[in-house]
Amino acid sequence: MTGHIHSPDEPPVIVIEGLANRFGSFVVHEDLDLTVRRGEILGVVGGSGSGKSVLMRSIIGLQRPAAGRIDVLGRTITGVDLDSGIGVRRRWGVLFQGGALFSTLTVGENVEVALRKYYPDLSPELRAEIARYKVLLTGLPESAVAKYPSELSGGMKKRAGLARALALDPELLFLDEPTAGLDPIGAANFDRLTRDLKETLGLTVFLITHDLDTLYEICDRVAVIAEKRIIAVGTIPELIATGHPWIEEYFNGPRGRAAHAAHMRGEK
Template sequence: MSEDISTPDPQFPIRVRDLVNAFGDQVVHESLDLDVRKGEILGVVGGSGTGKSVLMRSIIGLQIPHSGEIEVLGSSITSAQDDADIRIRSRWGVLFQGGALFSTLTVGENVEVPLREFYPEIHDTLRHEIARYKVQLSGLPAEAASKFPSELSGGMRKRAGLARALSLDPELLFLDEPTAGLDPIGAAAFDDLIHSLKETLGLTVFLITHDLDTLYAICDRVAVLADKRVIAIGTIPELLATDHPWIQEYFNGPRGRAALDTHDRAAAAPATATAG
């Protein structure tokens, strides 16, 4: 039987118990449990169809689960009624795949959307200043705020989406395949940005990815979805100590070995430079 989560625990801003998600006869999740620790970057991996995005959408209230309990920042998401959870929604930011920007709005106007929704009393001038600051915080030049999404590269659109996710100074950041479609240099730069923001802003990050380089570079722990549930969660060395075939194939396959080699060389570089 799963541990009860009726009593909030500040050390675990996200807690999921006995989650069931089903679409008709297709059961995606069954008796899924998950705890996300405060201040960590949790990588979420799994094969195609394991429901990684469905799990994220359930946690942020966009997917109504068949059953189970989800608690975010001490508030029940599964028992929220209508807009009763609007306060809690202002405490997280979400970067969907591709950025999900409004094409008819400029980057700055996209960033202002959550500000208009949750803080309509803010003066236009201040709202514009906040938006420009968030654009720069995401690694974009200030002038990008006046551009439309169609005028940006794929990597810049992701950063614009990140700026919008950060607009309300969230405590939690949800990222769905943030480096998908980026070249290796762009993906590494985005990883570095996420890690820096986590450290600077004190974020807790829920990161769905298939990018093994990302897992090795910035994730504190990794949760593995398979068999309709979280089959294992821990550091990569801890996961490698398990004997589940998918975990072994994923981390010990050619791409997994290449990612480990890249990680080991990056970790050794500072020591080599110091010694020189």
């Protein structure tokens, strides 16, 4: 359904019901519910160690939940071997925190990996062309395509990681702290890139972040993880209206207020 304008009554992209995750006796999630609508950018926030990354890893099948059910793109992925070809993996892309680029391949070759795996019938030239324009689509210069990850700066690595996540024209994009470690200008540019790509390609974005500016600027809704579950989902004014003390402190702390003020200035 790439490139379509989405209406709110389309079926949701991710549905999580009663998710539980435990490491030994340490409980990360208990009875966690979350729904991600098609075409939205959902920001996920929570304190350090609250299980944001574990939640993402559960959704993309890297972490086997102790209980609960996760449906992604209309398929149930809990209790299913994702290697057995239910074909949902090629419909999502993942950007890991550090980029997680394959260090022995150039940026372009990194993007090519998934194309090579899933579409071996593409001609090598077309495959390389696709890989190349994907890299350029993320705003990297042409000179970066044939470079190795170790030759790139942190911000460029994130863009290269994003290009790899976009390799298969996914419907769903997972971003794990995309702006962490970037300077404010780089972070703002990356936010803009995320929003532009989402609008152009019709993506749904699941975005883990600590960056209040990102939340204000590009997220349609925000989900808050605390006390082992999602305590609230909604727009930022809706969240603040819940009056939960942690949310209150998060958005009305000095940083939260500064981000809000910046956002209001931007609106004008």
